Amino acid sequence: MLRKIVILFSLIIFSANVFGNRYTISGIVKDANSGESLPSANIYETTMAVGINSNSFGYFSMTLPSGEIELMISFLGYETQLVSLVLLKDTVINVLMTPQVEQLDEVAVYGNRNNKVKSTQMSMIDLPMEKFQRVPVIMGEPDVLKVLQLLPGVQSGTEASSGIHVRGGSADQNLFLLDGVPVYNASHLFGFFSVFHPSSIKSVKLYKAGFPARYAGRLSSVVDISMKEGNMIKTAGEASVGLIASSFCVEGPIKTDKTSFLIAGRRTYLDVLTAPFIAMSNKGKDSKFSGGYYFYDFNAKLNHIFSNRSRLYLSGYFGDDGFRVKDDWDPSTNYRSLQKDRFGWGNKISALRWNYVINNKLFSNTTLTYSNYHFYSKNKETNSFFAYDYVARKDMWQTHTTSFNYFSDITDLSAKVDFDYFLSPGHTLKFGANYTRHRFKPGVNLFSSEATNQVSINNRIGNKSLYSNEYNFYLEDDFELLNFIGINAGLNLALYNVDTKTYFSPQPRVSCKFQITDDMSVKGSYARMAQFVHLLTSANISLPTDIWVPVTERFAPPTSDQYAVGWAYNLNRILVLTIEGYYKEMHNLLEYKDGASFASVGQGWEDLVEQGTGTSIGGEVLLEKNVGKTTGWVSYTLSKTDRQFENLNFGKSFPYKFDRRHDFSLVMTHERSKRFDWGATLVYSTGNAITLGVAEYDAIQIPYKSDYEYDSQYSKIIDYNGRNSYRAPGYMRADVGANFRKQKKYGVRTWNISVYNITNRKNPLFLRWIDKDVVHSTTDNNGMLVTVREPKRVLTKYSFFPIIPSVSYSYKF
Amino acid sequence: MQMIRLLIGLIISLLFTVSCKEEIVFKGSELTPRLVVNCLISPDSIIVAQVKQSNPIQKPTYGNNTVANAVVRLYENSKFIGFLTLNTEEIEIGNTAYSIGEVYSLSGLNLKEGNLYRLEVEASGFEPVSAEVTIPHPVQISTVDTSYITIRDVRNDDARVISFHVKFSDPTSERNYYRLVVRETNGFTGSWGYGGHEGTFYRVRIDHAISLLGSNDVAINPQGSNYEDSFLSPAYNRFFVFSDDLFNGTDATVSVYIKRYTHPWIDIKEFNLYEIELHSISKEYYLYEKSFRQFDHKYDDPFAEPVQVFSNIENGYGIFAAYSIDKFIVLEGVYPDYSDEYTVEYYTLSNSD
Incomplete structure (x- = not known):
């Protein structure tokens, strides 16, 4: 059988090379204004009616029969280019594309409108920056992940959180790649903002199913984010000032058409804004309190072109959240207390990538990456007393200082090589290998104590670092058969080694497309995915104490098998309708045991979790309009997601907490003119599945024998009628925003005004039963009017985000 | 961990203070x-x-x-x-x-x-x-070994730690569930102040109690015995209920200990009679106790998933469970010889005392 498969593959691979004189035309598709390479541009040879897409670095290669050829090159939002030439030898061309938006007031085109129909890839959404920068968002801060939440099959967690749950998967099942580097913590401020700074991003691709074999490491989605490369032609930039944060992005050539740079940064200033108010509240008090919260992001990228065949990228991202509190209590002349607390968390990632065109058909990319996520907390308390010292035999200041530090982190070092082999138009082979060394520090505590005339204590308590090795090899073959069948078949082989245990995980992938008409196709896919790290989290919001831990000998890697079918239809070349259905099984999922909470992790975390399975089934509809002044999409998802664990919910299946039967989004943007555009979003989803008490009863209180103790401390038991069996009220929100632009001497200024939750709907963050006495009057046996207090418990909804208007100013040059 | 507590406290405070509350109708059927x-x-x-x-x-x-x-x-x-x-x-x-x-x-x-x-x-x-x-069959205790160490605890009090290593053969044919209970009768004779006649009365004081046990045994407390940090730790197994997961069908030894603080301020002649009981409990009791323990521990933790307490009452709530006991006695010291010269006091202490 294996032999037959090898022969078949060989025939497919070499079939393209056996006919006549053929030459290869290759090159890079670039933006004419910035020199930025354009991935996924469509290169189409009109006479032979064959085409290909440029790869992630804008590179393409087509091997064609010698003679006259005409290439039509198109890309989202750019003027289509026609290139005619006589192909008599292998040829290299660089195609410069002119953006449309600068020329047309009438029509803006976002997206290759026929890509969804013609591409073999299904369940993938390519989100250009222009698209999401116009979508109104909270606090006026454009956010990649919040826009992804508006797409079918993608659900948000709690309100305003930037975490995503894709097709029933949990938040740790999404692989966020920034320039190919995994980002472990993709959010700031407990998940309300994502770490991806919009000004520095070139493109975002979301894969929900039909995962190409080159991706591995998470069960439910891949979010592949590419940073801009840096303008090769001229210095350009953007700066903005918002309600809570300011940001900037500058890019430009160091040497024109050779070397470019990009730097971008963002910082919040809640800490600065609140400082004067805190200072005012401290006036006249013994206790001086200060503190604040901030986060920042910093992106940098260098890009150097050695030649048409060789190019180097060095990129980095550094971001941190920080929180500090200082309490200086000075109540008297002989006592003083000073307490300082700080905690923070963040990512540091960097990538060194080298593109090398080995020959005009074979493109290589070699990458070295570093990714680190860390959390720390530092506490220091100093108490000073002016008292008699028995050693010095006099009154003096004596101090006692204790400090407690806690930190945890995960660090990946990775080396990767990828090859794109362009065999013929419509036939590309991708293969490569990846090695990652993971280091986990689940939690280390440092305690020290120093006091006047006492021996100092320095203790370090913590878990040993855990090391693991991950190897991936993949082969992916993308080809067309009979001109109407497209197939992308591949295999990813993963090896994971932790302690003495090695897991081997073959992950077959296949996607196929049947082109029914030029405007209609049917697709199907199967993908097996595996992941070797877990995020231990129990809260509904993203907390810095959430800890990544590796799979172990005791807990095998989670895997998923997803089957998907889809139908794509290009309606009048204006609207694109896609309908997809999927069924996903997830195995070896981890969940905290009942009652286990976060922070009790680290050594022994394996005793706090249960392993089980999950399923998700659903249907998704996406209707997009990417052409014209008014663009946007309508998405609807009907889905059902369950979990089943032997020791949770007494072994019975229960709904996943973010299981939502209905999820609907409407996103619309309208460009009235170059000076004014507006956007609106409307979101509705079924409420979260929560565990809510329904009845109360007495615990056992019978002595076992005559002198026995009572068997309970809390004498009442709450019955929850099953885990996640209650539906919180549905979620609905409408946002609007508008951009007012004006051409200035050196650039374009934009005022953005947006209103989040314009109807001021109180969406639930969580529900609690609250005890309350209901007072009413009645008459007693003697006919006297008496007041009676009756205990009652009321269901109370806690909402967090009312209507939030915001304004920001930006200047682009 | 203090900082993590602070963080948790801050988040909870933030959520409860900044958020707005609204009473809503419970949509489930009452x-x-x-x-x-x-x-x-x-x-x-x-x-x-x-x-x-x-x-x-x-x-x-x-x-x-x-x-x-x-x-x-x-x-x-x-x-x-x-x-x-x-x-x-x-x-x-x-x-x-x-x-x-x-x-x-x-x-x-x-x-x-x-x-x-x-x-x-x-x-x-x-x-x-x-x-x-x-009702399960009792599992016989084959023997109980004891060991002693003296420690000085965090309060600088000297304490004698008595460990009981309970040995038994776990039946092979079935899953078994257990509970360990130690009852103690202890007393001492001495003279101490009473009713204005300090030093003139000799008396024997006898306490009956369920011993306040501790255990580092993984069968009982996989997380160790550090139950003081109750917010961050899993629920402490205060009823010493365990299963045969770790020793199914083999000879097993499970250990518990008692801390006994010394009484240096009085002249004593101490005796202790320990009744070590191995309860063979039904699976229903094990599941109820385990889930109730978690429920009780995490009831007020907003970050913990609520715990459902096991019940085997068809169409109702509660528990119908069973147990049987095998007992082993360990005696320390000499049981006092009562006579008229002594006043004897009896106390029975519950664990809450």
Whole structure:
């Protein structure tokens, strides 16, 4: 059988090379204004009616029969280019594309409108920056992940959180790649903002199913984010000032058409804004309190072109959240207390990538990456007393200082090589290998104590670092058969080694497309995915104490098998309708045991979790309009997601907490003119599945024998009628925003005004039963009017985000 | 961990202060009250059951929920053996009798291990409920080894730690569940101040108590015995309930310890009589205790997933479970010889003392 498969593959691979004189035309598709390479541009040879897409670095290669050829090159939002030439030898061309938006007031085109129909890839959404920068968002801060939440099959967690749950998967099942580097913590401020700074991003691709074999490491989605490369032609930039944060992005050539740079940064200033108010509240008090919260992001990228065949990228991202509190209590002349607390968390990632065109058909990319996520907390308390010292035999200041530090982190070092082999138009082979060394520090505590005339204590308590090795090899073959069948078949082989245990995980992938008409196709896919790290989290919001831990000998890697079918239809070349259905099984999922909470992790975390399975089934509809002044999409998802664990919910299946039967989004943007555009979003989803008490009863209180103790401390038991069996009220929100632009001497200024939750709907963050006495009057046996207090418990909804208007100013040059 | 507490506190405070509250209607159907039956049986001549009613969560009750008109039937191996009738039950703590409320009971029985018992309860206005349990056979303690160390604890008090290493053979044929209980009778003779006659009275004081145990045994506390950090730790196994997961079908040794603080301020002649009981408990009791322990521990933790307490009462709530006991006695010191010259005081201490 294996032999037959090898022969078949060989025939497919070499079939393209056996006919006549053929030459290869290759090159890079670039933006004419910035020199930025354009991935996924469509290169189409009109006479032979064959085409290909440029790869992630804008590179393409087509091997064609010698003679006259005409290439039509198109890309989202750019003027289509026609290139005619006589192909008599292998040829290299660089195609410069002119953006449309600068020329047309009438029509803006976002997206290759026929890509969804013609591409073999299904369940993938390519989100250009222009698209999401116009979508109104909270606090006026454009956010990649919040826009992804508006797409079918993608659900948000709690309100305003930037975490995503894709097709029933949990938040740790999404692989966020920034320039190919995994980002472990993709959010700031407990998940309300994502770490991806919009000004520095070139493109975002979301894969929900039909995962190409080159991706591995998470069960439910891949979010592949590419940073801009840096303008090769001229210095350009953007700066903005918002309600809570300011940001900037500058890019430009160091040497024109050779070397470019990009730097971008963002910082919040809640800490600065609140400082004067805190200072005012401290006036006249013994206790001086200060503190604040901030986060920042910093992106940098260098890009150097050695030649048409060789190019180097060095990129980095550094971001941190920080929180500090200082309490200086000075109540008297002989006592003083000073307490300082700080905690923070963040990512540091960097990538060194080298593109090398080995020959005009074979493109290589070699990458070295570093990714680190860390959390720390530092506490220091100093108490000073002016008292008699028995050693010095006099009154003096004596101090006692204790400090407690806690930190945890995960660090990946990775080396990767990828090859794109362009065999013929419509036939590309991708293969490569990846090695990652993971280091986990689940939690280390440092305690020290120093006091006047006492021996100092320095203790370090913590878990040993855990090391693991991950190897991936993949082969992916993308080809067309009979001109109407497209197939992308591949295999990813993963090896994971932790302690003495090695897991081997073959992950077959296949996607196929049947082109029914030029405007209609049917697709199907199967993908097996595996992941070797877990995020231990129990809260509904993203907390810095959430800890990544590796799979172990005791807990095998989670895997998923997803089957998907889809139908794509290009309606009048204006609207694109896609309908997809999927069924996903997830195995070896981890969940905290009942009652286990976060922070009790680290050594022994394996005793706090249960392993089980999950399923998700659903249907998704996406209707997009990417052409014209008014663009946007309508998405609807009907889905059902369950979990089943032997020791949770007494072994019975229960709904996943973010299981939502209905999820609907409407996103619309309208460009009235170059000076004014507006956007609106409307979101509705079924409420979260929560565990809510329904009845109360007495615990056992019978002595076992005559002198026995009572068997309970809390004498009442709450019955929850099953885990996640209650539906919180549905979620609905409408946002609007508008951009007012004006051409200035050196650039374009934009005022953005947006209103989040314009109807001021109180969406639930969580529900609690609250005890309350209901007072009413009645008459007693003697006919006297008496007041009676009756205990009652009321269901109370806690909402967090009312209507939030915001304004920001930006200047682009 | 202090910082993590601070973080948690900050988040909770933020959520509760910044968020706005609104009463909403509970969309589920309000559950009609159900019968709650709590009953633990062992080979004995008496069976005692509480029969109460639940209340919908919206209508908390704090009084006596006993259902007075219940008909409670007991079956042994499917054969009806009698009705339980309503009584007021009391227990004695020291010399005082405390009412534990109204219970249904039946005496003159001969409940036996290995037999299947079924409880059926009916009451007007409630759906009938039932439950079954088999009394497990006791597992014999083969021996109990003791070891001693002296420690100085965090309060700078000297304490003697007595460890009991309980050895038994876990039956191979089935899953087994256990509970360890140590009862102690201890006393001392001495002279100490009493009623203005300091130093003139000699007396023997005898305490009966369930020992306050600790355990580092992984079978009992996989997380160790650090139960002081209750917010961050899993629930402490305060009833020392465990399964044979780690030693199924083999000779097992499970250890518990008692800390005994010394009494340096009085002249004592101490004796201790320890009754080490290995309870073989039914699976129902194990699941109930384990889940109840978690529920009790995490009830107020907003970040923890709520815990559902196990119940085997069909159409109702509560627990019908069983156990049997094997006992081993360890004696330290010399039991005092009472005579007229001594005044003897008896105390029975509960764990809450």
